[in-house]
Amino acid sequence: MRQERNNIFLGVDWLLVILYVVLVGFGWMNIYAASISNESLPLINLSTKYGKQLLFICLSIPLIIFALFFNSKFYERFASILYLISLVFLIGLFFFGKKINGATSWYDFGGIGLQPSEFVKAFTALAVAKLLSDRNYNFKLVKNQIKAFLIILFPAFLIALQPDMGSVLIYMAFFFVFNREGLTVYYILLGFITVVLFICVIYFGKFWVLGVSYGLISAYFIYVIYRNPQFLRFNWQKIIGVFLIVGLFIFSANYAYNHVLSVHQKDRFDILLGLKTDNKGIGYNSHQSELTISSGGFFGKGFLQGDRTQGHFVPEQHTDYIFSTVGEEWGFLGSSLVIILFIVMLLRIIYLSETHTNKFGRIYGYGVASILFFHILVNIGMVIGLFPTVGVPLPFFSYGGSSLWGFTILLFIFIRLDAHKKYDL
Known part of the structure; x- marks a missing residue:
C-alpha cells in the first residue's frame, strides 16, 4: 500500500494526459508554422519562437511531476495559503513588474518573462473549492455569496489595474462553478x-x-x-x-x-459592431485573421503550405491568433478536430468531477472546466471576429511559457485530485 501511494502516476486519468499531449504537440506544430523563417535553423534554437516554446514544453514535465507529487490533502489544506501567495505576486508587479505593450503584467528574470496572472487562476480555483466545500458553508446565505464573490474579485481587481482586461474576463467563468454549487441561475442571467x-x-x-x-x-x-x-x-x-x-x-x-474606456478599446467595440471600418488600423489583426482562416477552405492548404501564414500577414499569429494558423493550414476539418478535442477534454473533466467522492475535488474540477471553456470561447471567438480583440490565449496552443505552465498546473492539479478517489483515501 505504501508503494502504491509513493507512485505519483497511480490513478492518473490517462485520457486527459493524452489529450494534453496531443493539444500541446499540435499547438507547437502551429507555432512552428507561424514563426518559421526562410532561414534554415535547427528546432532547438532559442532565438526562434518555436525553439523557445519547445523549451517551455520540456520544462512543463518537471511542473507536471511537481503537481502530481503532492497528494490531494495538501492542495485542500493549503489552498488558502497558495491563493494569498498568488495575490502577493500580483501586488508585487506594481513595484517590480515590467511594462510590456502598456500593461505591467510581467516579471523579468534576466530576459525570461513570467506572467503571474496565468498561475493565479489555478490558485483562485483552489480557494473557491476550499470555501465552498466547507461543511458549514451555505451558499443560500447572502453573506456567504459575498465571500465567494470576493475571492474572485481580489485577483480580478489587481489584474484590471495592470491593466489586462482580457484576463479579468476569465474570472466570470467562476459563476458557472457557483451555479453548480447552488447559486441561482438568475446571477448568470x-x-x-x-x-x-x-x-x-x-x-x-x-x-x-x-x-x-x-x-x-x-x-x-x-x-x-x-x-x-x-x-x-x-x-x-x-x-x-x-x-x-x-x-x-x-x-x-x-x-x-x-x-x-480607452480609445483603442472603443474602436474595437465599434469595429465589432460594424459602427466603424478600419481594416488597416485597429481592426487589421482581426481582418487578416478572418481572411487567413477563410483561405484554408475545408481541407486546408497543408502543413507549412499556408501562404498567408508564411507571409506573416497576421501580426502576433503565434500567440493569441494561433487558431488562424490552424484554419489556414488544416482547414475547417482540422479546426473542427481541435474544437472536438477541447470539448472531449471539458466533458471528461466534468464527468470526473461529478464522480468525485470529495466535494473539494468536484468544485475544483468545475473551476478547471469553466476556465478552459472561457479561454477557448473568447480566443476562438476573437480570432473569427465574433468578439473584440482581447489578450486571451488559446489553452495549450498559444505561444508563451507562462500560459502553457499556468494551464499545465491548472489541469494536473485536477488530475492529482482525481487520482485521490482511489489511492489517497
Missing part, C-alpha cells in the same frame, strides 16, 4: 442581460435603449399585476427600484463607454 444592454447602448444609443427597456419592463409588470392585483400593493418599492437600477445602469454604461 443578470450578467447576460448586462452585457446585452451594454452592447445595445453602444449600438443604438442610451435613450433608445432606455425607452425599449422601460417599455418591456412596464409590459411585464402590467401582466403580473393583471394576474395578481395584490402584487402592486406589496411590491411597489421593488418595481420603482427596478426602473431606477435599469436607468442608472444604462446611463452608467454610456458614460463608461465614452469616458472610461
Whole structure:
C-alpha cells in the first residue's frame, strides 16, 4: 500500500494526459508554422519562437511531476495559503513588474518573462473549492455569496489595474462553478442581460435603449399585476427600484463607454459592431485573421503550405491568433478536430468531477472546466471576429511559457485530485 501511494502516476486519468499531449504537440506544430523563417535553423534554437516554446514544453514535465507529487490533502489544506501567495505576486508587479505593450503584467528574470496572472487562476480555483466545500458553508446565505464573490474579485481587481482586461474576463467563468454549487441561475442571467444592454447602448444609443427597456419592463409588470392585483400593493418599492437600477445602469454604461474606456478599446467595440471600418488600423489583426482562416477552405492548404501564414500577414499569429494558423493550414476539418478535442477534454473533466467522492475535488474540477471553456470561447471567438480583440490565449496552443505552465498546473492539479478517489483515501 505504501508503494502504491509513493507512485505519483497511480490513478492518473490517462485520457486527459493524452489529450494534453496531443493539444500541446499540435499547438507547437502551429507555432512552428507561424514563426518559421526562410532561414534554415535547427528546432532547438532559442532565438526562434518555436525553439523557445519547445523549451517551455520540456520544462512543463518537471511542473507536471511537481503537481502530481503532492497528494490531494495538501492542495485542500493549503489552498488558502497558495491563493494569498498568488495575490502577493500580483501586488508585487506594481513595484517590480515590467511594462510590456502598456500593461505591467510581467516579471523579468534576466530576459525570461513570467506572467503571474496565468498561475493565479489555478490558485483562485483552489480557494473557491476550499470555501465552498466547507461543511458549514451555505451558499443560500447572502453573506456567504459575498465571500465567494470576493475571492474572485481580489485577483480580478489587481489584474484590471495592470491593466489586462482580457484576463479579468476569465474570472466570470467562476459563476458557472457557483451555479453548480447552488447559486441561482438568475446571477448568470443578470450578467447576460448586462452585457446585452451594454452592447445595445453602444449600438443604438442610451435613450433608445432606455425607452425599449422601460417599455418591456412596464409590459411585464402590467401582466403580473393583471394576474395578481395584490402584487402592486406589496411590491411597489421593488418595481420603482427596478426602473431606477435599469436607468442608472444604462446611463452608467454610456458614460463608461465614452469616458472610461480607452480609445483603442472603443474602436474595437465599434469595429465589432460594424459602427466603424478600419481594416488597416485597429481592426487589421482581426481582418487578416478572418481572411487567413477563410483561405484554408475545408481541407486546408497543408502543413507549412499556408501562404498567408508564411507571409506573416497576421501580426502576433503565434500567440493569441494561433487558431488562424490552424484554419489556414488544416482547414475547417482540422479546426473542427481541435474544437472536438477541447470539448472531449471539458466533458471528461466534468464527468470526473461529478464522480468525485470529495466535494473539494468536484468544485475544483468545475473551476478547471469553466476556465478552459472561457479561454477557448473568447480566443476562438476573437480570432473569427465574433468578439473584440482581447489578450486571451488559446489553452495549450498559444505561444508563451507562462500560459502553457499556468494551464499545465491548472489541469494536473485536477488530475492529482482525481487520482485521490482511489489511492489517497
